[in-house]
Amino acid sequence: MKKIKLVLPILGLVLAVTAGVSATAIVKADENAEVIPQNVYIGDVSVGGMSESDAEAAVEAAVSAYEDATFELSAAENSVKASPSDLGLSWSNKDIVKEAMNYTRTGNLLERYKAKKDLEKENKVFDIIYTVDTDTTKSFLENHAKELNQEAVNNGLTREDGEFKIIDGQEGIEVDEDASVESLQKYFTEEWKGGDATISLVANVVEPEGTAEELSKVKDLLGSFSTDFSDSSAGRVANVKNAVSKIDGTVLYPGEEFSVYEAIAPLDASGGYELAGAYENGTTVESYGGGVCQVSTTLYNAVIRAELDITERYAHSMLVTYVQPSMDAAIASNLKDLKFKNNQEAPIYIEGYCSGGIVYFNVFGQETRPADRQVNFVSETVSEEEPTIQVQTTEDPIGTVTVQKAHIGKSAKLWKIVTVDGVEESREVFNTSKYKATPRIISVGMGSDNEEAIGAMNAAIATQDEAIIRSAAATWCSDAVAARAAEAAAQQQQQAASGGVEPPADAPAAPTTPTTPTTPTTPTTPTTPDTGTGDGAATTQ
Template structure:
């Protein structure tokens, strides 16, 4: 009995092998032309009966048609939509046509038989794999990193009605381009997908600060104010604009604050107007003129808070709104005010204008002794008297116009004095400053002046003495007026003479007419005779 079962099993196996061999043999004859079997697709392309080359071309055309398809890229909360072409996706597996051709033709007898039997019941679909072109995809992600990314929003403070409110921070997001390239490849490793959405790889940056840390900001560390009542409207606007940009700034421990970076760019688009400012020893009109009073006022509040000054420059010429060596100039990027928060807690800057007064106050956590007092004293070391300069113009002779006021040159220093309980504990030179002397400039009119007058006035100008110039101008103006009056009298006399001659000529006309008439009468009489 057992022997009989064994013989039957062997016979069945033999029959299966015979059938498999026959099937494979038949299929091999069918595929002898080197074409792809029926019911085989590459992506959405039916490549049945195609050669390998024909299948490759068909898929290439299909990939070209995909270039306008859209892919959604996500980075945290931000999303953008890009086309396949923009994103730089290319056909990533060009051997798929060869795989399609070999399907059911390679491998052992059993695997080939199974593949061909499967085709009798369902299609075989090879995926169209897209791959990130490293150069193109990287360029696209870099160009759109601002759209995808987000800077961290630090915890902040807002001061209203004398009270602080903490503003919550938010984590920042930055796309990791190298890892995102791998993510794109992995996403399309199983083939193209319509409505594709790819979550890119990102790194996060935590915001600075916390409610607990900012709740410590409540004490006045230093305050100062200056007056700008004599300022023109353009300068007033610039002071208000710059103070508004600084107001509300929070500086965390160890951070450096740059005034120029915060208030720039200084142009009409960003709220600034034309106003007077110093340039090369003269006063010129420029956008942002007057912001130096903002940096100076802030400087005085900061040094009283005893924050660390890392960069400060004196003006080229003395200013009127603070004592010598108490100023801080702003001029492009080469003169700036910078300071660092050297305390262990954040500090808050409040800046505003009221009427024609500018105020700055530094808030933080007070750790200094309550009876400690910081005083700053200005000392002028030397002075340089300004010169007087003149320039000529085509204005009327006799006009002398002051176009620039003088500034006395000074060398000065600022002392920092510390008292505890009213007793002086230390006195040190805090900074030193040099201010250039700036001349008073007068414009002298030479319009209508004779060569002699012009030469004489220019000689007086060369003396550099205002009195001498005024005397020369007065003399030649008087001479010009006398000459003008004499010329007018001469013209008047000539006009009178002409009028008299004309009158005399008119008076002679009747006499001449009578003589002519007598002569005519005589001639007529003779004619009658």
């Protein structure tokens, strides 16, 4: 028995030494290899037997295969599609290739031996980690905010038969861009394995403004105004009614700003507007939306009587006829706008409508001003500039005369006068306006091959006298020349029939022509753009 006890420890030692030598040999043999061990994967890519550079290239090729992937980024019911490049997606842990290469080659002898033996039983998989670029992803979300977000519809009001009724609003959705970038980063780092995916963004619910308590305060008429557009063309009438309908029913909460241009745009056919007269560079032209300035002007006068804050207002370049100087508010594309802010503690309701050729605006809210306090606005003309007469020629048929009416130039100011119990409390200049003078433009057609007619018209134009020009035009227009020729031919036939002497064929007719200077003067149309208020676009009058 004693011999057996001596043999077993020796046998154990021999076996241990033998195992150690075997493990060392196996590990040493693996360390000498310049390729990744068999049964090693990076993601779905088998990289066993590859060099480090070959393995990296193989994984890059696999990653690039996902470049055509489509990600649907959703926020509640809204969504947009994005590509990997839209988010700056990339493979971030490229050092995993070196880790795969060193698998079975790091740690102590037994750890490396165990790793080697484990590979004989199952594959070793190293995960690919993806990352999105923060700035690229945030920029993408910002650029698609309109598609992802849903504006809340505030609780509103409608006025029917003199009574206000509350209209329920709707919740909105707003993407939290910073939180969404973090969420996307986490998803691609921890979850995405490649291919198409639907990913939820972080979004917040936006509650509509306006409680029943707030809206119930709207009951008092704070300011009103009306203007007459009954003599307008059909197109202008349509434009006025269209613009009013887009403003009517507006609810403005405390601190909110209202833009007339944003409310009524676009000023083109797609916005429901027709061609009508508008001011442009000192002349009247046909423009889509002609007439909406009367809408903004009427609203302006109602708003200033409600004493809301005017944050932007422009005068027309030339005088308008429906209000006194300095009481107007022009709209010109996106160059001129009327903006005002609700400076009250309660909501404001704007009512607008047209009836009998009159446009009306009423501003309702909560009246906090004393009952004996009255506000009046008075226009004062500071200076005037008389218009000139300008004659220009055109290629229209000779004798054609068209006239564009003149506009007197004025500088004006608007006074705000406050009285309390009939006694003036304050008087201040509320705004100032400058309207440029524009000439009466007489356009004379000179299109003719008749040298005599052209000479006579040039002589008349040189006088710069409208009456003489019109007389010459009546004499030398094509119809008048043709009528004289026909009359002369009839006289010749009559004389021939009665045996009289026929006058020479080249005998001229004897029209009455003005005795004026013969040196023609042809003024040209001014080309200076309308700079009275800085607008080059059409102002809608």
